[in-house]
Amino acid sequence: MPASPLLVPALDPAPIPGPAWLFHVLWVAMFVIHLLFVNTVLGGTLLAAAASFAGKRLRPAAVLFVEMNSWTISLAITFGIAPLLFLQVLYGRFFYSATILVARGWLGMLVLLTVAYYLNYAVKARLRGGGDAPALLAVEALLFLTIAAIQVAVHLLSVQPGLWDAASRSGFAILFDPSFAPRFLHFVLAAVSLAGALAMRQGIRAAEAGRDRTAADLLARFGQKAALLATFLQLVDGLWLLLSLPRPVLLGFMKGGGKTMGPLTLAILLGLGLLVLLAQLSDPLSAPKKTRHVTELILGAILLMVVTRHQVRGLYLAASGVTGLPVEAPQWGMFLAFLGTFVLCAALAVYACVRAWKDRG
Amino acid sequence: MDFPSWDLVATLGGGVLVGVVAILHVLVSHFAIGGGLAIAVIETLSVRRGDGALRELAKRSSKILILVSTVFGAISGVGIWVTIGLVAPAATSALIHTFVWAWAIEWAFFLLEIVTALAYFATWDRVSKRTHLVLIWLYAFSAFMSLVVIQGILSFMLTPGRWLATYSVVDGFFNPTFLPGLVYRTGICLLLAGAYLTFAALREKGAARARLVRLLAGFEAGGALLAYAGYRWWETALPGQVKELFAGAQPLLATLHTTRSVSLRALAFVLVVAVASLLVPRVKSTPVAVVVLLAAFLSFGSAERLREGARKPFVIRDYMFSNGILVTEVPKLNSAGILARARWAARETEASGKSRGEAVYRAECSACHTLDGYQSIRAVTGAMDRDMLTSFLDESRKDGEAWRARLVRGAAPPNPGYPSMAPFVGTDGERDALAAFLVSLQPSPAKEPNAR
Numbered sequence: 047m048p049a050s051p052l053l054v055p056a057l058d059p060a061p062i063p064g065p066a067w068l069f070h071v072l073w074v075a076m077f078v079i080h081l082l083f084v085n086t087v088l089g090g091t092l093l094a095a096a097a098s099f100a101g102k103r104l105r106p107a108a109v110l111f112v113e114m115n116s117w118t119i120s121l122a123i124t125f126g127i128a129p130l131l132f133l134q135v136l137y138g139r140f141f142y143s144a145t146i147l148v149a150r151g152w153l154g155m156l157v158l159l160t161v162a163y164y165l166n167y168a169v170k171a172r173l174r175g176g177g178d179a180p181a182l183l184a185v186e187a188l189l190f191l192t193i194a195a196i197q198v199a200v201h202l203l204s205v206q207p208g209l210w211d212a213a214s215r216s217g218f219a220i221l222f223d224p225s226f227a228p229r230f231l232h233f234v235l236a237a238v239s240l241a242g243a244l245a246m247r248q249g250i251r252a253a254e255a256g257r258d259r260t261a262a263d264l265l266a267r268f269g270q271k272a273a274l275l276a277t278f279l280q281l282v283d284g285l286w287l288l289l290s291l292p293r294p295v296l297l298g299f300m301k302g303g304g305k306t307m308g309p310l311t312l313a314i315l316l317g318l319g320l321l322v323l324l325a326q327l328s329d330p331l332s333a334p335k336k337t338r339h340v341t342e343l344i345l346g347a348i349l350l351m352v353v354t355r356h357q358v359r360g361l362y363l364a365a366s367g368v369t370g371l372p373v374e375a376p377q378w379g380m381f382l383a384f385l386g387t388f389v390l391c392a393a394l395a396v397y398a399c400v401r402a403w404k405d406r407g
Numbered sequence: 408m409d410f411p412s413w414d415l416v417a418t419l420g421g422g423v424l425v426g427v428v429a430i431l432h433v434l435v436s437h438f439a440i441g442g443g444l445a446i447a448v449i450e451t452l453s454v455r456r457g458d459g460a461l462r463e464l465a466k467r468s469s470k471i472l473i474l475v476s477t478v479f480g481a482i483s484g485v486g487i488w489v490t491i492g493l494v495a496p497a498a499t500s501a502l503i504h505t506f507v508w509a510w511a512i513e514w515a516f517f518l519l520e521i522v523t524a525l526a527y528f529a530t531w532d533r534v535s536k537r538t539h540l541v542l543i544w545l546y547a548f549s550a551f552m553s554l555v556v557i558q559g560i561l562s563f564m565l566t567p568g569r570w571l572a573t574y575s576v577v578d579g580f581f582n583p584t585f586l587p588g589l590v591y592r593t594g595i596c597l598l599l600a601g602a603y604l605t606f607a608a609l610r611e612k613g614a615a616r617a618r619l620v621r622l623l624a625g626f627e628a629g630g631a632l633l634a635y636a637g638y639r640w641w642e643t644a645l646p647g648q649v650k651e652l653f654a655g656a657q658p659l660l661a662t663l664h665t666t667r668s669v670s671l672r673a674l675a676f677v678l679v680v681a682v683a684s685l686l687v688p689r690v691k692s693t694p695v696a697v698v699v700l701l702a703a704f705l706s707f708g709s710a711e712r713l714r715e716g717a718r719k720p721f722v723i724r725d726y727m728f729s730n731g732i733l734v735t736e737v738p739k740l741n742s743a744g745i746l747a748r749a750r751w752a753a754r755e756t757e758a759s760g761k762s763r764g765e766a767v768y769r770a771e772c773s774a775c776h777t778l779d780g781y782q783s784i785r786a787v788t789g790a791m792d793r794d795m796l797t798s799f800l801d802e803s804r805k806d807g808e809a810w811r812a813r814l815v816r817g818a819a820p821p822n823p824g825y826p827s828m829a830p831f832v833g834t835d836g837e838r839d840a841l842a843a844f845l846v847s848l849q850p851s852p853a854k855e856p857n858a859r
Contacts (some may be wrong), residue, residue, distance in 0.1 A: 053750055057411045058497075059733070060504035063576070117525045120477045123485060124521045127514050130488065134503045142410055142496035149413040149493050156486045163478045183440050214411055214751075372504075377576050380508035387512045389518040391549065398545055405534040 061375035072150035073132035081283040083122035089241030098180040142206035148217040207364035238276035245269025266330035275323040294365035315351035420781035425629030432483035439476035440749035441596030444549040460615035519549035591637025598630030619686040624684035631678035673706035719827035728829035730774040745833040764844025794841035803831040805858035
């Protein structure tokens with residue numbers, strides 16, 4: 047929907063401190079990492095809740111994801127900061143406007159996140175004490191689902207200034223956007239697929255380490271079923287999402303040729319391959335190689351979908367009719383300082399983890 | 408200014424919201440920095456001396472650190488971003504455009520901080536002592552470096568220094584209050600570490616307890632002294648006008664003077680108790696530790712409030728006013744009108760049938776004022792009639808021109824009656840509309856200027 051130009055804030059007169067392409071590259075690269083942790087947290091918590099309700103036999107799945115959440119939530123938040131920075135450089139006026147229009151939800155998201163994180167520590171303590179916490183896990187999962195919905199709402203609003211007028215009257219208006227439901231499902235199903243693959247890998251690792259084989263088998267099969275179901279639904283939902291795009295966006299996407307259709311087609315093929323592979327796996331423990339391929343296919347599909355998502359954002363904004371590009375005044379010295387610091391900190395982080403891993407008793 | 412506005416900000420006050428989130432965050436984040444350093448020192452001493460009590464203190468403290476730093480610290484840090492983006496999007500955008508690489512550098516250190524915090528906590532009793540020390544010292548280093556970077560950006564907002572002329576990010580970062588503020592914050596980090604970790608020390612019994620309390624009192628005393636020195640240095644680096652306000656030069660802004668006094672007295676109190684605990688450790692009981700922690704909060708919270716207050720009427724001093732209006736765009740807005748730029752304020756007014764004056768209020772005043780709550784505009788303007796308001800806004804508009812002249816030509820700064828207030832910007836018609844709206848907020852007799 048074209049935007050009323052009067053409602054889109056003017057471009058910030060201050061130049062951006064680097065070429066736009068650099069911010070796009072950094073944004074996408076950091077967003078992929080962020081999304082991997084986010085999917086692990088969201089999908090893992092959903093599977094942990096489901097496993098917890100299924101009784102004692104799936105307890106290892108609940109334990110696995112609750113323990114993982116202790117650090118994956120922190121890393122999801124930390125890796126979310128960088129894409130948020132680069133997004134604001136490029137699309138600040140759209141992003142700020144969207145967040146203000148759903149301000150209660152956007153700010154409330156932090157409260158939900160804090161509660162969910164501390165809830166995870168409470169569940170962890172209970173599971174370590176030998177107890178169960180299905181109700182708490184269900185609440186935690188619900189909180190993460192709500193956070194996902196808020197993120198989807200802000201994203202859709204930020205790329206569609208034409209919806210701002212309606213959103214200013216009620217922030218809930220965005221929930222009725224035709225793309226909201228399929229996009230939200232797309233997010234959730236990808237998370238479940240990844241978490242399912244992680245459960246399979248963990249089951250195989252447990253069996254290889256000589257731990258209880260029955261429990262390992264149950265964990266791997268649980269992961270496989272979750273990933274299979276989520277991947278099947280994802281293919282259906284993907285089609286729904288594509289058809290729900292506004293016509294100018296869809297047409298722009300089709301007309302983009304290999305640049306836009308290439309990543310999407312490849313992602314669909316990866317999804318189909320994943321579905322076939324998962325369906326063929328009758329005994330995940332006996333096929334560790336195939337299980338590794340499952341994880342690789344999911345990671346590949348997520349990477350491609352992030353690229354597609356980025357392209358769709360550009361098409362949405364082009365369809366809104368809002369023009370104007372920020373002036374560029376690169377701060378190359380500062381960029382190099384960032385690059386150097388990032389490499390140093392990443393190297394030190396890897397060194398710390400490797401040293402601790404090798405040194406553990 | 409030409410962004411949509413959030414109703415809660417209009418009723419609660421954007422400053423209050425940012426203040427609550429920011430103060431909660433800094434109380435936690437400064438502990439995360441000082442706590443990391445304190446735990447690194449404590450564990451190093453425990454290894455060198457073979458002191459089990461010190462080791463237990465480090466272990467217990469690391470649980471607090473992980474729960475506070477990696478969860479609440481990380482989320483509330485993002486919370487500040489979220490809040491300032493909602494309350495002051497134009498200022499956030501200006502800061503991002505100038506300092507995104509600095510923020511990215513800070514993020515890289517934060518990443519190392521989080522990874523090492525998680526690894527440190529997870530490897531108690533599982534790795535060699537040396538490896539465990541490597542982890543906590545890496546944490547302490549990265550946490551401190553993130554403070555260094557963020558201090559450059561925060562101090563820039565108050566004293567942009569040569570950046571105003573050069574627009575060089577290095578000039579902006581190494582601004583006049585950067586180093587003094589860093590010394591102050593480092594002191595606060597150490598002080599908070601001592602104050603928080605004392606609770607873990609108080610769980611020990613006998614001689615070990617006295618030893619631990621004394622060690623942490625050393626952190627408190629050293630931190631308080633460093634903070635005091637940093638604060639005094641910081642004051643000398645402030646612009647002259649702001650220093651005068653601190654000294655109580657402007658009776659209308661006595662709050663700043665009082666806040667300064669509260670901050671310094673609370674700091675002195677912490678220092679006195681810390682020195683007493685160094686000499687006689689049994690002075691530090693749990694209730695005393697609670698009072699010291701609250702005093703530390705009061706001192707630091709007041710200093711943060713002071714820093715924010717000292718910046719007014721700017722969000723970036725001499726560059727952007729608190730309501731998002733750039734100093735350089737004052738003449739243009741005075742001739743074209745604020746509502747030509749404030750699209751949302753104008754549109755919301757049209758849609759709801761509210762007056763043009765209310766639109767001007769929303770565009771210019773609502774960043775700092777609420778109708779009846781914090782900085783109530785009804786209370787502030789209650790004693791003024793329409794003529795007085797018109798005259799006041801006229802004078803205020805001249806201040807805006809004077810601020811611009813100062814920036815562009817280096818002219819003398821204005822000396823407004825309300826030094827914290829952003830100047831009125833707009834046409835005569837908008838001035839009259841705003842005055843009429845403000846009068847309409849008053850009880851009915853004042854609405855009739857001719858009834859006198």
